[in-house]
Amino acid sequence: MKILTLSIVCLAAMAASSADAASRTPGAALDKADADHDGYVTRDEFRASRAAQFQRLDRNDDGVVTLSEFPRLARSNRPKAQALKTVITHADRDGDGRVTRAEFVDGPAPLFDRADRDQDGRLSRDEVAAVRDQLESLK
Numbered sequence: 001m002k003i004l005t006l007s008i009v010c011l012a013a014m015a016a017s018s019a020d021a022a023s024r025t026p027g028a029a030l031d032k033a034d035a036d037h038d039g040y041v042t043r044d045e046f047r048a049s050r051a052a053q054f055q056r057l058d059r060n061d062d063g064v065v066t067l068s069e070f071p072r073l074a075r076s077n078r079p080k081a082q083a084l085k086t087v088i089t090h091a092d093r094d095g096d097g098r099v100t101r102a103e104f105v106d107g108p109a110p111l112f113d114r115a116d117r118d119q120d121g122r123l124s125r126d127e128v129a130a131v132r133d134q135l136e137s138l139k
């Protein structure tokens with residue numbers, strides 16, 4: 001349950017940091033990850049979407065994300081700042097207060113693992129829909 005909560009926070013932060021209104025829900029973030037639009041989100045596509053996400057979070061483009069990159073967010077929007085803090089804390093596996101690209105992009109993907117019910121390494125529309133329902137029922 002803890003892992004699922006983290007995934008939700010993670011996706012919420014992903015959605016929050018995106019300027020694209022269509023990606024403001026966790027489910028939409030997953031839909032968006034299907035880069036070749038074949039109806040399946042593969043592990044590579046999921047990873048690529050995390051890489052894109054990292055790029056958006058890394059505002060000064062130094063390959064490291066820290067909370068100090070979001071001074072305005074921290075002041076103006078508490079829930080988002082809290083979500084971001086949680087994401088950074090969990091992604092920061094060596095605990096140095098900075099999240100590197102490797103920590104963020106190559107870290108474990110509990111949401112993907114959980115959503116991939118038949119464990120074929122890709123998420124079908126049904127699998128994405130099921131996890132979206134789950135996430136939305138927890139709101």
Ligand SMILES: [Ca+2]
Pocket residue numbers: 034035036037038039040041042045
């Ligand atoms: Ca795909």
Ligand SMILES: [Ca+2]
Pocket residue numbers: 092093094095096097098099100103
């Ligand atoms: Ca770190």
Ligand SMILES: [Ca+2]
Pocket residue numbers: 115116117118119120121122123124127
């Ligand atoms: Ca699957």
